[in-house]
Amino acid sequence: PGTVCLEDYERLAREVLPHDVYEYLASGCADDLTLASNRSSFDRWQILPRMLTDCTQGSTELTLLGEKFRHPILLAPVAHQGLVHPDAELATAEAAAIMEAGMIASTLSSVPMEGIANQLQSNKWFQLYFQKDRNGTLDLIRRAEVCGFSALIVTVDVPVNGVRNRVQRSGFRLPEEGSAANLSNQSAPEPIVLEPHESIIFQGLMREAPTWQDIEWLKSQTDMPILLKGILHPADAVRCQELGLQGIVVSNHGGRSLDTVPSTMAMLPLVREAVGKEFPVLLDGGIRRGADVFKALALGADAVLIGRPQVFALAVAGALGVAHMLKLLRDELEITMALAGCPSLARIGREALFDATSYSNELSMRKV
Amino acid sequence: PGTVCLEDYERLAREVLPHDVYEYLASGCADDLTLASNRSSFDRWQILPRMLTDCTQGSTELTLLGEKFRHPILLAPVAHQGLVHPDAELATAEAAAIMEAGMIASTLSSVPMEGIANQLQSNKWFQLYFQKDRNGTLDLIRRAEVCGFSALIVTVDVPVNGVRNRVQRSGFRLPEEGSAANLSNQSAPEPIVLEPHESIIFQGLMREAPTWQDIEWLKSQTDMPILLKGILHPADAVRCQELGLQGIVVSNHGGRSLDTVPSTMAMLPLVREAVGKEFPVLLDGGIRRGADVFKALALGADAVLIGRPQVFALAVAGALGVAHMLKLLRDELEITMALAGCPSLARIGREALFDATSYSNELSMRKV
Amino acid sequence: PGTVCLEDYERLAREVLPHDVYEYLASGCADDLTLASNRSSFDRWQILPRMLTDCTQGSTELTLLGEKFRHPILLAPVAHQGLVHPDAELATAEAAAIMEAGMIASTLSSVPMEGIANQLQSNKWFQLYFQKDRNGTLDLIRRAEVCGFSALIVTVDVPVNGVRNRVQRSGFRLPEEGSAANLSNQSAPEPIVLEPHESIIFQGLMREAPTWQDIEWLKSQTDMPILLKGILHPADAVRCQELGLQGIVVSNHGGRSLDTVPSTMAMLPLVREAVGKEFPVLLDGGIRRGADVFKALALGADAVLIGRPQVFALAVAGALGVAHMLKLLRDELEITMALAGCPSLARIGREALFDATSYSNELSMRKV
Amino acid sequence: PGTVCLEDYERLAREVLPHDVYEYLASGCADDLTLASNRSSFDRWQILPRMLTDCTQGSTELTLLGEKFRHPILLAPVAHQGLVHPDAELATAEAAAIMEAGMIASTLSSVPMEGIANQLQSNKWFQLYFQKDRNGTLDLIRRAEVCGFSALIVTVDVPVNGVRNRVQRSGFRLPEEGSAANLSNQSAPEPIVLEPHESIIFQGLMREAPTWQDIEWLKSQTDMPILLKGILHPADAVRCQELGLQGIVVSNHGGRSLDTVPSTMAMLPLVREAVGKEFPVLLDGGIRRGADVFKALALGADAVLIGRPQVFALAVAGALGVAHMLKLLRDELEITMALAGCPSLARIGREALFDATSYSNELSMRKV
Ligand SMILES: Cc1cc2nc3c(=O)[nH]c(=O)nc-3n(C[C@H](O)[C@H](O)[C@H](O)COP(=O)(O)O)c2cc1C
Ligand SMILES: Cc1cc2nc3c(=O)[nH]c(=O)nc-3n(C[C@H](O)[C@H](O)[C@H](O)COP(=O)(O)O)c2cc1C
């Protein structure tokens, strides 16, 4: 009854989940500054509505990488969903199918990707983390191909873990078993042996981190469209484009990787400007309202991903929760479009926004 | 005794009203961001007073659409006033008459418009919501004409209801009976039947929403001056002007329709610039102080409307409350004019304001 | 022991004074926005110190209207000091004499001006409120001349009382007797009789408010230098200069007159720019720290006035309190000058300040 | 267990230390505005990361004044460490040696500088406060030379004590004995005798304050490289350069000297611009996170100093605490570099930052 918007699911999840699990899901990193700014950066933009527009032919449909989507709201890859619900990603996928939402299955899902793929007819993508060696990575790709995933989302923004202070304080640890079903056949990580004066970060953990060369190699190994997830810098976006990749996700991993990086909404317009109109650009980070989706599209995103709300809704009410969460958001998007006078996604452009931080300037230049 | 300004009536109303009714009246929509920014946007502007001006001939009079008004403070259309007081809009109208304030009767009044009109000698306008079919709309117009309403305020910013989360959480529902006395003879709404994949918003609710064509039709049906209420975009304002309408109300429905739209005070100067000096422009949203009225006029409004404070005052003390509320506001306006050195409305111009956000710039350009 | 800065006196005064008296002294008007911005506007300016300057010849002396002052901190006119201490202004004057601070005696002092003048050897000025008729005003001027007051500070920013909501709520009323000792021989106010449709503000109270003509008349009646107190607009400042007045006090009456007018620190640089380098400009409003005095001088003030802290200190500890308060502030000013590398008032210029709001711009223009 | 970042040490120190000692360490001065702005000014800058960079050769090494340092994090001079731990600076030095951090021993150390020097093999500098007479100062320099300190950091920003209101309120006093072991053989301060009308600040305390002439004299007395600590103004920085000094520390004494001076991060880019690329510039003030170190380097600092966290860690867990604190910070720096795609200090430039306050401008100029 009191669950009327996405934030309500976060509030309820906080009540039903063990503290450490909640902290693992909800926290960002270090001082949570990027986490907070992902949200607050939406406030800079206001929607400037047009009245009396005919909306009776309205629709939220779009085409992305050649696929049709009923609406531009996708489920972001979120690992280890078994932490919050026994059906884990299977429930999430069921909800995605019902609500006709695209879903991006995580490398680190609690159930094998094959099960997830089974629940989904279309709009199913696979999120790839590079593995210790190329064979391990190839194994994941081949399985994803077999499962019928239609795109590969390669996450590149956590080559080492961020400074997860809230998680450290909560005492949270991943359960030893079953937290990453897709990786059971991967070979064990090699122990790190360092010379004196070598760094555990640089000479240790970063040894296994992918570089641009690995992306080129990946491209040579599969015909699936490849999108890099975790791009913030316009120059990195352009590099993806030049490499012939199919798109990017502007993301800072929900503020979980490096604290004090810019919000995704701050970077989005600069990225879109850099890559031009046609290159597929998605965005995630802090999307909680239909108005947020609207603003992201207006600044150049083709679609958006939803991270935490899906696990909060899953924790609270399983597949039904996730479906309800998606319905709330999609209804809000349609109402926003109707009230703003934009009956199709193509009508949602920069001119539908008002910059709350600069109107004084505009004004003083013109009027006073 | 402790009721010394408009906000006091809100505080008291919160105490005397059932929670759900208070929430219905006080809330905006979604996260209440536009509601808050309607208020906070007044803070950007400061009044730059002139000293030692002769004010002994001072007056707040104005002429609007050819009518004389004693002061530029009108009562906004506010629906369902029977929720808070048995005399409903009759009490409000009585107060308006005593305080010589213009009143805009809502389509959704709890008592028939005929009764309201009876209480008012002059400065009475009728607010129109388009009905399901044109006959229903025409019926309202004809009755308004007969009642002697001298202008038609057509509200265009809620073709579908906003996301009223606080109202949903409060459990508020309009009473089945008597909540819209003017509409008792309107035909029942047709049930919405949708094809699969049609949207309840676009193909459902928006089917009955008016478009610019309906406005043109309306204009052909009546000689009353027509003002559109709910305009934010300067281009929409210009379109009203081009259609030969008599004016607009810059409004975002008190933050109740689409959250995250700009405050009305942010749009007002851009709208005024777009339509030129003569076109009647009114404003509402967050007016609570005489200084607010002053600032709105200084940025180009001809007059302002007061929404919530009238129902809060009505809830607290009936007609007397509304009259007292109007008196407080009008006295504040006169004191503000006297202290600012502006003895008439015509003297209240942009040069009487100081932009708190840009003085540093001005300064650094000139002085440092 | 815990009284180490001016704000401590406010805290303590709040404890020792009856609530209504505290409210009368401490409050601004309406929503206290100008009161707050008087304080917060100091934060925009930061002091940019120079190191290793020789300060052994340092001094805070200045000459104002031909008089020597030991330091640029004067006591503002504050009415009715008998409300907080039996010795009233006599105690304040004693403290001023001890600390060699200039004092401006209010028209509305609780003890006659003659007693105050007796306590002060030099640097004593008289603050004038225009009286109902010119004879009453002349009576005050003649007495001030006889007492040896060396300047007339004419307060022009409260022709009608502001909207004093906190005072109204507190129930405060001035005691019938003895609250304005200087005015006991003034004739009683005439009752206000209004025509229907006349305004109590414009045709009532403003009838007795002075205009520029009255200032010219005043100038013809006395040889004392005349400064207008309550000027905010640069154009009004220039008008004072053109009339041949001797200076102004940039003031908004401590935020007690019209709420939402700019802070005095916001207007000061624009006023100084308008009147040129030589015209005497004083400032009050929110001065609580030596750094505040420094910043006001750096932006063009010749000296500053202290309002509320004097009555708070008087309430807490009588003459000793006021003297201690002045000593704290003067010591802070000297420490600030020493640490900033400015050993004389003449060295405190605009270049000693850093604009916290615009450094990004400067920077991006030059460096990035 | 819960000690996962530097602020945790502050929290814990607050619990274990007597209130007055905590206040002495933690407080700034006056209203703590500069203290707060030292921290908040980091928020203006965001890190704009590059993805998929090869970091396997990563390192934090640098060369400063001809010395090699393992990383750019030094311990700032912090007086009287015996207040919080019996081993005082000896423990701190032990931690510095273990973590290969540079250490700057204070003139006011609780143990003699000889003991501190003994603990350190390299990267040891001495912080000099000028003494009452030149012999006293020379004595300190000669001892520092004998001890093998390789640079002299001359602190110039507290010629008189700031307005330490929190310390005054706490009742804190330095213990009579043993608080400044290096100065036991200095001659006693001469009593200050003032003429009437002389100032305790200017003619009293500032008599002993050094001036630029004393710096020139100092330079003639030693071959150690000299850096001035406490420079904020670019012009003072240039003067150091012109005098042939070896560098500066941009510092405001951790907000303890003059309140309302700019944050060090605000001045850093202007200082760097003024002195050019090669002149050694260090910075301190509010560094608490690896990201803060990164940002300071990106804006032009060669290295940074850490003040309060060292005494908080010392209070909580002695040498181990300080070592752990340094390890936390250094690890954070390496993770930041890895996630930002900057595998060496030389790669950390202005282009790695994003200005959170100006992106709207950039954007509106280019895109909209
Ligand atoms: C608990 C959790 C687990 C995540 N796991 C993954 C993952 O396995 N792969 C991935 O690319 N991103 C992962 N992310 C990041 C999300 O895909 C997404 O970028 C982020 O959550 C979006 O921000 P939002 O949560 O504010 O919507 C995870 C995020 C969370 C909160
Ligand atoms: C309870 C309530 C009912 C309202 N009903 C109507 C209405 O029937 N017609 C209309 O045009 N506007 C309606 N409004 C909007 C007001 O006319 C007005 O635009 C708004 O309240 C102004 O903002 P304010 O409340 O901050 O003064 C309503 C507003 C409230 C709060």
Ligand SMILES: Cc1cc2nc3c(=O)[nH]c(=O)nc-3n(C[C@H](O)[C@H](O)[C@H](O)COP(=O)(O)O)c2cc1C
């Ligand atoms: C209690 C009180 C009484 C005052 N009385 C007078 C007065 O009689 N005449 C006058 O010119 N200003 C009067 N003022 C205004 C002060 O002179 C001064 O402008 C103001 O207090 C400065 O601001 P501050 O209180 O923040 O220092 C009064 C202010 C207060 C707070």
Ligand SMILES: Cc1cc2nc3c(=O)[nH]c(=O)nc-3n(C[C@H](O)[C@H](O)[C@H](O)COP(=O)(O)O)c2cc1C
């Ligand atoms: C308790 C304390 C004692 C200090 N003692 C000295 C000192 O003896 N010499 C000196 O140059 N700076 C001294 N400082 C200033 C520090 O060197 C440094 O500039 C400042 O603490 C940096 O800011 P942070 O504490 O925010 O890191 C001291 C600071 C503190 C907090």
